[in-house]
Amino acid sequence: MKLTLLTVITALLISGCTTVKPWQRDLLAKPHMALDTDPLQSSFDDHIYFSKEASSGGRGFGGGGCGCN
Amino acid sequence: MDYRLQLTQMPDYCRISYPAMASICELLIDTDNPSLALELGELAREETQRIEHKFSRYRDDNIVARINSAEGQAVSVDDETASLLDFAETLWKLSEGRFDITSGVLRQIWHFDTSGNVPSPEQVSALLDRIGWAKVRWQAPKLTLAAGMEIDFGGIGKEYAVDKVGDLLRHEWDGALLVNFGGDLRATGPRQNGKGWQIGIEKIHNTDPQTFIELTDGGLATSGDQKRFLEKDGQRYCHILDPRTGWPVSNAPHSVTTVAPTCLQAGMLSSLAMLMGSDAEAFLDEQDVRYWSLR
Amino acid sequence: MQLTDKKLSVGLALATSTLLGTAPQVNAEQGWQADTAVLFYSEADDRVQAVEPALNLSKTFADESSASVRIVYDALTGASPNGAAVAGVPQTFTSASGLARLEQAEEDDDEDEIEEYGDRASYTIAPGDVPLDESFEDTRTTLSGSWSKPFGNGYTSTLGGAWSTEGDFTSYSVNGALAKDFNGNNTTLSAGVNLEFDTVTPNGGMPVPLTSYASHNTSGTSDTKQVTDVIAGVTQVISRRWIMQFNASLSQSSGHHDDPYKFLTVADNGNLITDPDNPDSYLYLVEHRPEDRQKISLYWQNKVAIGSSDAIDIGYRYMTDDWGVDSSTLDLTYHWQLTDGLYLEPHYRYYEQSAADFYTPFLQTGSDVQISGNDVTVLTDYASSDPRLGAFSANTLGLKLGLALSRHQEMNLRVEQYQQTDQNSRVAVPAGSHLDGQDQFAELSATWVQLGYSVKW
Numbered sequence: 001m002k003l004t005l006l007t008v009i010t011a012l013l014i015s016g017c018t019t020v021k022p023w024q025r026d027l028l029a030k031p032h033m034a035l036d037t038d039p040l041q042s043s044f045d046d047h048i049y050f051s052k053e054a055s056s057g058g059r060g061f062g063g064g065g066c067g068c069n
Numbered sequence: 070m071d072y073r074l075q076l077t078q079m080p081d082y083c084r085i086s087y088p089a090m091a092s093i094c095e096l097l098i099d100t101d102n103p104s105l106a107l108e109l110g111e112l113a114r115e116e117t118q119r120i121e122h123k124f125s126r127y128r129d130d131n132i133v134a135r136i137n138s139a140e141g142q143a144v145s146v147d148d149e150t151a152s153l154l155d156f157a158e159t160l161w162k163l164s165e166g167r168f169d170i171t172s173g174v175l176r177q178i179w180h181f182d183t184s185g186n187v188p189s190p191e192q193v194s195a196l197l198d199r200i201g202w203a204k205v206r207w208q209a210p211k212l213t214l215a216a217g218m219e220i221d222f223g224g225i226g227k228e229y230a231v232d233k234v235g236d237l238l239r240h241e242w243d244g245a246l247l248v249n250f251g252g253d254l255r256a257t258g259p260r261q262n263g264k265g266w267q268i269g270i271e272k273i274h275n276t277d278p279q280t281f282i283e284l285t286d287g288g289l290a291t292s293g294d295q296k297r298f299l300e301k302d303g304q305r306y307c308h309i310l311d312p313r314t315g316w317p318v319s320n321a322p323h324s325v326t327t328v329a330p331t332c333l334q335a336g337m338l339s340s341l342a343m344l345m346g347s348d349a350e351a352f353l354d355e356q357d358v359r360y361w362s363l364r
Numbered sequence: 365m366q367l368t369d370k371k372l373s374v375g376l377a378l379a380t381s382t383l384l385g386t387a388p389q390v391n392a393e394q395g396w397q398a399d400t401a402v403l404f405y406s407e408a409d410d411r412v413q414a415v416e417p418a419l420n421l422s423k424t425f426a427d428e429s430s431a432s433v434r435i436v437y438d439a440l441t442g443a444s445p446n447g448a449a450v451a452g453v454p455q456t457f458t459s460a461s462g463l464a465r466l467e468q469a470e471e472d473d474d475e476d477e478i479e480e481y482g483d484r485a486s487y488t489i490a491p492g493d494v495p496l497d498e499s500f501e502d503t504r505t506t507l508s509g510s511w512s513k514p515f516g517n518g519y520t521s522t523l524g525g526a527w528s529t530e531g532d533f534t535s536y537s538v539n540g541a542l543a544k545d546f547n548g549n550n551t552t553l554s555a556g557v558n559l560e561f562d563t564v565t566p567n568g569g570m571p572v573p574l575t576s577y578a579s580h581n582t583s584g585t586s587d588t589k590q591v592t593d594v595i596a597g598v599t600q601v602i603s604r605r606w607i608m609q610f611n612a613s614l615s616q617s618s619g620h621h622d623d624p625y626k627f628l629t630v631a632d633n634g635n636l637i638t639d640p641d642n643p644d645s646y647l648y649l650v651e652h653r654p655e656d657r658q659k660i661s662l663y664w665q666n667k668v669a670i671g672s673s674d675a676i677d678i679g680y681r682y683m684t685d686d687w688g689v690d691s692s693t694l695d696l697t698y699h700w701q702l703t704d705g706l707y708l709e710p711h712y713r714y715y716e717q718s719a720a721d722f723y724t725p726f727l728q729t730g731s732d733v734q735i736s737g738n739d740v741t742v743l744t745d746y747a748s749s750d751p752r753l754g755a756f757s758a759n760t761l762g763l764k765l766g767l768a769l770s771r772h773q774e775m776n777l778r779v780e781q782y783q784q785t786d787q788n789s790r791v792a793v794p795a796g797s798h799l800d801g802q803d804q805f806a807e808l809s810a811t812w813v814q815l816g817y818s819v820k821w
C-alpha cells in the first residue's frame with residue numbers, strides 16, 4: 001500500500017514538473033543542494049546506524065561491510 | 070580617447086577599462102584590492118591588444134594582411150589562426166553558409182551610414198563571385214584564397230577576445246570577474262557574496278522597462294541593427310548581410326541578446342538568429358537558448 | 365531555410381570548446397579534492413568508545429570522469445552487551461576472546477599480557493547491571509575506491525570496490541552502476557549492483573549455535589556470508605528550487621549471520637538455572653540467526669532551496685525484511701547560511717523498528733528450551749537477544765557548523781546525540797524471581813563529534 005502511494009505521488013509530481021532550463025539551475029548547483037553534501041559524514045553516520053540498528057542503506061552503496069551487524 | 074588604462078575602485082568591486090577593438094573594454098573584478106585589479110587589467114589589455122593586432126583587417130603587418138594580399142597563393146598559418154579558421158569553417162557548415170568570413174568584401178558596396186545609397190543588383194552579383202567559403206582551400210596549415218577574395222574575422226574577433234581574456238584571467242586568479250567589450254560579455258562567478266553580475270539590457274526607447282539579468286557564469290552577446298542601417302524608399306536595410314545573396318536579411322529583429330556558456334557561443338547564436346530574419350525567435354527557441362529579442 | 369535543429373548549438377558548443385581549448389561544459393571543474401575528518405564516538409554507561417579518522421581523495425578529469433579513494437581507520441574500545449539478561453544476582457562470564465588471548469599470553473609467557481587479560485578473560489556483573497563484555501578492543505581499516513565516467517548520450521557508469529579488515533572479520537565488495545540523464549538533465553534514472561563477500565573468524569573459534577556458552581563448543585574457525593544488493597532509482601528536478609530522489613533496493617544475504625560473541629540467558633520461571641555441563645556457571649545458549657536474510661528498502665529524499673542560500677533536506681526510508689523487522693526513518697536537516705563563509709545545519713532524525721521474529725530478551729524453559737536432568741533440548745530454531753534486533757525507537761538531534769577558511773578550504777564541526785527508547789512488549793516473569801523488575805532492553809545512548817576539513821586544488 002505504501003509502495004503504491006509513493007509511486008503514485010512520484011508519478012504525479014514528475015508529470016507535473018516544469019522542465020528547468022540550464023540557466024535556471026543556479027540554486028540547484030550550489031554545493032549545499034547536492035543530495036549528499038558530505039560523503040564522509042554520511043559514511044560515518046551510516047556505519048554508526050548500521051551497527052546499532054537493524055536497517056541499512058537506502059541512499060546508495062556503502063564502501064565495505066563491517067563485522068558489526 | 071588617449072588614455073591607456075583606467076582603474077576605478079568601487080565599494081565592492083574594481084573596474085578596469087581601456088580602449089581597444091573599436092570600443093571601451095571593461096573588466097569588473099570581484100575584489101577590493103586595487104593592485105590585484107591593476108595586475109589583472111594589464112594582463113587583459115596585453116592579451117586584447119595581441120589579438121587585435123593579430124587579427125584586425127585594418128593592419129597591413131599581420132597574418133590577415135598576408136592572407137588577403139596573397140593573390141591566389143597558399144599561405145601557411147600558425148596554430149591559433151588555424152584554430153580560428155577551423156572554427157569559422159565549422160560555423161559555415163553548421164549555419165548552411167549564413168556565417169561566412171569571406172563575406173567582408175561586401176562592405177565595399179554596402180555603406181551603412183543611414184544615407185540612401187543602396188547598391189544596385191548588378192553591383193551585388195558582381196561581388197558574389199568573390200564570396201563563399203566553398204571557394205576556399207583550407208588544409209591546415211595552408212590557406213588558399215582565390216584572387217580577389219578576403220577573409221575578415223570581424224564577426225568573431227571580439228567574442229573570441231572576450232573569452233580568451235576571461236579564460237586567461239581565470240587561470241591567473243580564481244575570483245569572479247566580468248569581461249565586457251562593448252556589450253559582448255563573459256562572466257566567471259559566483260562572486261564572494263554568492264550572487265552574479267547585474268547586467269542591464271539596453272533599451273530601444275527610454276520608456277521601455279529596464280530589464281536586468283543576473284549573470285553568474287557564462288557569456289552574453291547582442292546583435293542588432295539600431296545604429297547602422299540604410300533607409301531608401303521607406304525600406305530599412307539593416308547591416309546584417311546574408312553572404313549567400315549579398316543582400317541584407319529582411320525582417321530581422323531590431324536586436325537579439327543571447328546567453329550561453331561562452332561569449333563566442335552567445336555571439337554566434339545572436340548573429341545567426343539575426344540572419345534568420347523573421348524566424349529568429351523560432352530558431353533560438355529550438356536551440357534552447359535564453360534570449361531577448363526586440364522588434 | 366530550416367536551421368531549426370538542436371544539432372547546431374551542440375556543434376557550436378563543441379567547436380567553441382575546441383577553439384578555446386577548454387572542456388565543453390563551462391562548469392566542469394577539473395581538479396583534486398581532499399576531505400578528511402575524525403569522528404569521536406562515545407556511548408553512555410561505559411560502553412563502546414571509538415575514534416575514527418578518515419581520508420577521502422578525489423579527482424575530476426577534463427572529460428568529466430572522476431575517481432576517488434577513501435581510507436578509514438577505526439579504533440574501538442569499551443564494552444558491548446553480551447546478550448545475557450539483566451538479573452538480580454551476580455553473573456560471571458568467561459569470554460572466549462579473552463580466554464584465547466590469555467592462552468596465547470601464557471604460551472608466549474608474556475607476563476604483562478597475562479596480568480592485563482587475566483582479569484578480562486573472566487568477568488563478573490553485579491546484580492541489576494547490563495551484562496557487558498569488556499574484552500572488546502578492535503581496530504578496523506577500510507579501503508574503498510570508485511571510478512565514474514560519462515559516455516554516450518547522457519550515460520554515466522560507475523565502478524567501485526571496497527576492502528575492510530578487523531581482527532575477526534574481513535569483507536570484500538565490488539559495485540557497479542549505470543545512470544542516464546533525460547529531459548535536459550532534469551531526470552536521471554539509475555541502477556546498480558553491489559556484491560559483498562564476508563569472512564568471520566571469531567576469537568576463540570566459531571561457537572556452535574544454541575549450545576551452552578560456558579562449554580565453549582566450537583566447530584571450525586571461520587564462516588562466510590555473501591550479500592547481493594540491487595538498487596534502482598530516479599532523481600528528478602521538480603522545479604528551480606526542488607530536487608527529489610527515490611530509490612528502491614533489494615538485498616539478499618546468505619551465510620553466517622550469528623554474532624559469535626552473543627548468547628541468551630535461559631530462565632526457568634524467571635530464575636537463572638545452573639548449566640548442567642558447567643556447574644560454576646548459569647545456563648546461557650549461544651545465539652543463532654537464519655542463514656538467509658532478504659531486505660527491501662524504499663528511500664525518498666527531497667532537497668528544497670529556501671531563499672537564496674538556505675535549504676531543507678527531508679528524507680524518509682522504509683525497510684522491511686524476512687526476519688520480521690520493519691523500520692521507518694525520518695531525516696530532517698536545515699542548511700542555514702549565516703554569512704558567506706559560515707553555516708549551521710541543525711539535524712533531527714527519528715527512527716523506529718519492530719523486533720525480529722526470533723528476538724527475545726531471554727529464553728524460557730518449557731517454551732523455548734526443554735531441560736530434563738542434564739539434557740538441554742532447544743525447541744526454537746533461531747534466537748537472539750541482540751538489542752539491534754529488538755523493537756525500539758530512537759531520536760537523534762545534531763548540529764553542524766561549517767566555516768569556509770578560503771575559497772577552497774572548509775572546516776566543519778558536528779555534534780550528534782542519539783537516544784533509543786525501548787518499545788518491546790515486556791515478557792512477564794513471576795514476582796521475586798531473578799529477572800523480576802529488571803530491564804529487558806538496554807536503551808542505547810550515544811554522542812558523536814566530527815571534526816572535518818576539506819581542500820580543493
